[in-house]
Amino acid sequence: MDYLKSLLEKASISGYEEDLKTFIVEKFKSSGLQLHISPMGNILAVKQGTSPYTILFDAHYDQIGFVVQKISPNGIVHLKSVGGHDPRVILGTKLIILGKEEVTGVIATIPPHLSSPDERKKVPKIAQMFLDTGLNYEQLTELVNIGDPVIFDRKIEIIDDYIIGPGIDNRGGVYTLLKLAKWLKVYDNTATIALRVTIQEEVGIRGAQMLPALPFDLAVVVDATFAKQPLANDNYTFDIDKGPTIMYGPNYSREYSRRVEEKAKLKKVKFQREVEESVRGTNAYGYRTMSGGKALIGISYPIYNMHTPSEIVKYETLKETIELFKIIVMEFNQGSVQ
Amino acid sequence: MKFALELSDGFGPSSGEKNIAELIKKELSSISIDLKRDELGSLIVFKEGKNIKNHGIILSAHMDEVGFIISKINDDGTLSFRKLGGIDNRLLPAKRVIIGENRIKGTIMSPPIHLSKKSEMAIDTEQLTIFIGAKDKKQALEKVEIGDLATFDQIAFEKQDTLWGKAFDDRIGCYILTQILKMDWDINITGIFSVQEEVGVRGIQSALEYASGEFGFAIEGTTAYDIERDFPEESPSTFIGKGPAITVVDRMSIGTNSLKKIVEGVAKGNNIPYQFKKTVSGGTETFYLLNQKNIPAICISVPVRYIHAPLGFCKKEDIINTIKLVKGTAKLLEFQMKKLYGGK
Numbered sequence: 219m220d221y222l223k224s225l226l227e228k229a230s231i232s233g234y235e236e237d238l239k240t241f242i243v244e245k246f247k248s249s250g251l252q253l254h255i256s257p258m259g260n261i262l263a264v265k266q267g268t269s270p271y272t273i274l275f276d277a278h279y280d281q282i283g284f285v286v287q288k289i290s291p292n293g294i295v296h297l298k299s300v301g302g303h304d305p306r307v308i309l310g311t312k313l314i315i316l317g318k319e320e321v322t323g324v325i326a327t328i329p330p331h332l333s334s335p336d337e338r339k340k341v342p343k344i345a346q347m348f349l350d351t352g353l354n355y356e357q358l359t360e361l362v363n364i365g366d367p368v369i370f371d372r373k374i375e376i377i378d379d380y381i382i383g384p385g386i387d388n389r390g391g392v393y394t395l396l397k398l399a400k401w402l403k404v405y406d407n408t409a410t411i412a413l414r415v416t417i418q419e420e421v422g423i424r425g426a427q428m429l430p431a432l433p434f435d436l437a438v439v440v441d442a443t444f445a446k447q448p449l450a451n452d453n454y455t456f457d458i459d460k461g462p463t464i465m466y467g468p469n470y471s472r473e474y475s476r477r478v479e480e481k482a483k484l485k486k487v488k489f490q491r492e493v494e495e496s497v498r499g500t501n502a503y504g505y506r507t508m509s510g511g512k513a514l515i516g517i518s519y520p521i522y523n524m525h526t527p528s529e530i531v532k533y534e535t536l537k538e539t540i541e542l543f544k545i546i547v548m549e550f551n552q553g554s555v556q
Numbered sequence: 557m558k559f560a561l562e563l564s565d566g567f568g569p570s571s572g573e574k575n576i577a578e579l580i581k582k583e584l585s586s587i588s589i590d591l592k593r594d595e596l597g598s599l600i601v602f603k604e605g606k607n608i609k610n611h612g613i614i615l616s617a618h619m620d621e622v623g624f625i626i627s628k629i630n631d632d633g634t635l636s637f638r639k640l641g642g643i644d645n646r647l648l649p650a651k652r653v654i655i656g657e658n659r660i661k662g663t664i665m666s667p668p669i670h671l672s673k674k675s676e677m678a679i680d681t682e683q684l685t686i687f688i689g690a691k692d693k694k695q696a697l698e699k700v701e702i703g704d705l706a707t708f709d710q711i712a713f714e715k716q717d718t719l720w721g722k723a724f725d726d727r728i729g730c731y732i733l734t735q736i737l738k739m740d741w742d743i744n745i746t747g748i749f750s751v752q753e754e755v756g757v758r759g760i761q762s763a764l765e766y767a768s769g770e771f772g773f774a775i776e777g778t779t780a781y782d783i784e785r786d787f788p789e790e791s792p793s794t795f796i797g798k799g800p801a802i803t804v805v806d807r808m809s810i811g812t813n814s815l816k817k818i819v820e821g822v823a824k825g826n827n828i829p830y831q832f833k834k835t836v837s838g839g840t841e842t843f844y845l846l847n848q849k850n851i852p853a854i855c856i857s858v859p860v861r862y863i864h865a866p867l868g869f870c871k872k873e874d875i876i877n878t879i880k881l882v883k884g885t886a887k888l889l890e891f892q893m894k895k896l897y898g899g900k
Contacts, residue, residue: 304650306646329644331779450667459691524668527650
């Protein structure tokens, strides 16, 4: 879990993924995979097989965050969102500006002594919030510039089997691919196995759609999904401790998913079924539409509090996700279903 | 000012201030004082005057911080809670907390924005729960119990000319009191480190039974929200960096005018920057110093940006100047008392 913790401590907001990129590249290198890094930051790690059949695994490695939009004369920093934020979790939150140096600050909160009950009912838009670093304009502009990325405080907590922190979506998925790479080192594959770690999903599935990806026959997309929790519509949520979900719906290849389920049952790997009908959402859509209709499997791990500084995942679920990956590799190592 | 940070990191939601009292006792262990904790838990520190034994001043600061009390342990292993003190509901979702004597780490749950309607509306505390890693009630009961108290989980830190932490209202006052108590005094100094201020200024009432003095000062960390506009000419309350704030009038009381003049005179005479707090909202312990003890009393505060919130900060220079102002005023009163009551 320390490995996962150090991964989660890296910054990787969409468009500013360098910090985590370095970490991922190092890990892939030590697994002895062939590496191709696109100028934009998509990372492709390949273990060549003997057959032309290619299985491509994908995880996006960007996280949601902010960029500095404006610095006011009184030293207050105004932010623009990167990715889909929930304004309800931002007030009073500690943030870090990645300027020339790291500059910590907090989103200003009006004390209840000075606000009216009506005012306290409504959450302001992020554009109307103030990031306060305690520095004045001169001090701040020495260190910070317009466009600098801003991340949630790296507050990673391990409680029993749970990991809590920002950006588990989808760096939990990145973790599973890095672990899969380690396993591939000793696995005698016939099919070519490609692991693709992609940028800018949180701002609209951009990284996955950037060409060239390796031509593939089967893509496996891993991402976070919603865990069952109070106030979240039960129709879209999954138990946090009943394993990863296997996706069904227009983006996914039903026959392939079924075969994974059968094997998972035999090997006693827990899983749940999830349905996703939307065209938005995850990289699955990106691959499905750009691949000329190649096969696609989606695997998701349920997390609590998605897109907040306190996302929560069960470590066991990530391990089970890796088990499902291994099943997929072994099952399709010799080619496709038909 | 390391001790100010240590105090902020202490665990002291209203009615659970024991940890703070212990920190203060340790800090004062090297000086000669009489200590008493009353039934509610307030710490009353009496430092006898070197010269004049029957006269002196009372200083008060409250040890408690806003926080939470666990009200129910749910079947799914999460905890329901109520607030202790005034906390804006909008600050709660996805924040980390520390619960109970075992300092259990918790996270306030927050439904994903993707599945939320009306995401511009604050979620009511009644609907929020705390996750502690328990999967059912039985597991949760191994870690916590109903009635356990909680605070925000935030480590204090120093950054350039500012101090950051979760509880400067009113640990900054506690810090200042300890510094004053450590100085040499010819008159009696009674420091009251009170409990339960945030839930209705309760602790000071019982603590005052054990204190006596001719003048009273409540020392606070107070509201500064001097950021609303692009240019800092306007503040609804106080400004950080502009010195201690003197409260002329708050929701409960009016600071004694004669004492206000003395404080102001000391500030001017010693070139200590000062300001008047503009808002009338919020009550302080000044009320009980006035009404229960019938002595002139006033509140002097360090402006803090973002009190009653998970993380706030104040300026070191404001702390230093507040200490200077309180010390200078007390020294002037000491001088007067010596003249009146015939000390050396």
